[in-house]
Amino acid sequence: MEDTNADLSPRPAEPHPAADLSRRFSIEEVGFFEGTEKLLEVWFDIPSPESESRGLRDIPMSFWQVLLDLAKCHVLSKCNNEKLDAYVLSESSMFISRNRFILKTCGTTSLLSTVKPLLKTVKKFYPRSEVKDFFYSHSPFMKPDLQLHPHHSFNDESTYLDTIFPDGAAYVLGRINGKCWYLYLVESIENPLQDPDQTLEILMTEFDSELIGRFSKLSYESAEDLNKSTGLNDLIPGATIDSYIFEPCGFSLNAIVKEDMYFTIHVTPQEECAYVSFETNVVGECYKSLINKVLDIFKPGSFTLTLFANKAAKCNFSHSADHDGALSNYTCLDKQISLFSIYNLTFLHYKHNSLYNHNNK
Numbered sequence: 001m002e003d004t005n006a007d008l009s010p011r012p013a014e015p016h017p018a019a020d021l022s023r024r025f026s027i028e029e030v031g032f033f034e035g036t037e038k039l040l041e042v043w044f045d046i047p048s049p050e051s052e053s054r055g056l057r058d059i060p061m062s063f064w065q066v067l068l069d070l071a072k073c074h075v076l077s078k079c080n081n082e083k084l085d086a087y088v089l090s091e092s093s094m095f096i097s098r099n100r101f102i103l104k105t106c107g108t109t110s111l112l113s114t115v116k117p118l119l120k121t122v123k124k125f126y127p128r129s130e131v132k133d134f135f136y137s138h139s140p141f142m143k144p145d146l147q148l149h150p151h152h153s154f155n156d157e158s159t160y161l162d163t164i165f166p167d168g169a170a171y172v173l174g175r176i177n178g179k180c181w182y183l184y185l186v187e188s189i190e191n192p193l194q195d196p197d198q199t200l201e202i203l204m205t206e207f208d209s210e211l212i213g214r215f216s217k218l219s220y221e222s223a224e225d226l227n228k229s230t231g232l233n234d235l236i237p238g239a240t241i242d243s244y245i246f247e248p249c250g251f252s253l254n255a256i257v258k259e260d261m262y263f264t265i266h267v268t269p270q271e272e273c274a275y276v277s278f279e280t281n282v283v284g285e286c287y288k289s290l291i292n293k294v295l296d297i298f299k300p301g302s303f304t305l306t307l308f309a310n311k312a313a314k315c316n317f318s319h320s321a322d323h324d325g326a327l328s329n330y331t332c333l334d335k336q337i338s339l340f341s342i343y344n345l346t347f348l349h350y351k352h353n354s355l356y357n358h359n360n361k
């Protein structure tokens, strides 16, 4: 017989995947984390007949694992296409294509300990190969004392790199008493690579702690849900996305757009040390719309933007990261344009208008 006393009131909906959207994470609760990454990008010339090969991608995984052990991080997941292997790491990302190696590591990783073994191994596999261009960069660390030698200071890092590259050049862009950005650069002037190359980075700080706290397992059941809800899925439509939510908070995403084009995002949501980075090498003449989409998702209080482009890149001389007035909610505090031998660099630092005291310009 039917139970006429049954509760016919509507059942509550299934718990929404975004269960706790007001969660904040503090250093006290979760611990401090140095989100600021060290970024290494090395271009190799791997001449014929080796040009038939897949270049760096033919070097066995066991070698990359040794390299990551030296840096003190490991692989969490991988995606690839016919031109690019993209790895999400315990501390950021690694991208390997035929001629280009990118390693981006955060926390207290010792990225520079990978440089000598990398150069030695590539030479062993491809004896006629040469290093073409070498870039090492990062923003100042929030707690440099926690870093391992030589990462305590950019002086120590560049002294170390000088022992490998006699012609290396170390630069500081921005304010030495404010926001700045360090760069160590080696350009090969003879026979430069003809391929277009451009890298855009947006390094963001000062967030609404509730918004940034959503990059956690407590807010989203899966990385796919997070990507859909936050709009990361639509940043560059059609990209293959490989993303990872850390316990209890933190988020990393690699995306392959096409060929060897990628974008990568990393989020440290702890209130007192919150940090987000976005990086891409997608070809573009103007990055205004992409930059605005990224800012719209993370709504940072301030950010540093860098755009590197070589002579063959479409955005090279237009300095297309530089949109006076186009980033309407932000004030540009610093703008520096550097013309190197092969590459041009635009460095910009912005602050949200609501945080900027216009009397203090």
Ligand SMILES: C[S@@+](CC[C@H](N)C(=O)[O-])C[C@H]1O[C@@H](n2cnc3c(N)ncnc32)[C@H](O)[C@@H]1O
Pocket: 030, 032, 033, 034, 035, 036, 037, 090, 091, 092, 105, 106, 107, 246, 247, 248, 249, 250, 251, 252, 265, 266, 267, 268, 269, 270, 275, 276, 277
């Ligand atoms: C997503 S990872 C990558 C950080 C990145 N470089 C950035 O831009 O912030 C860092 C975040 O994940 C958290 N996390 C949790 N477990 C971690 C682990 N095993 N290794 C690294 N980070 C972890 C950290 O506390 C931090 O909030």
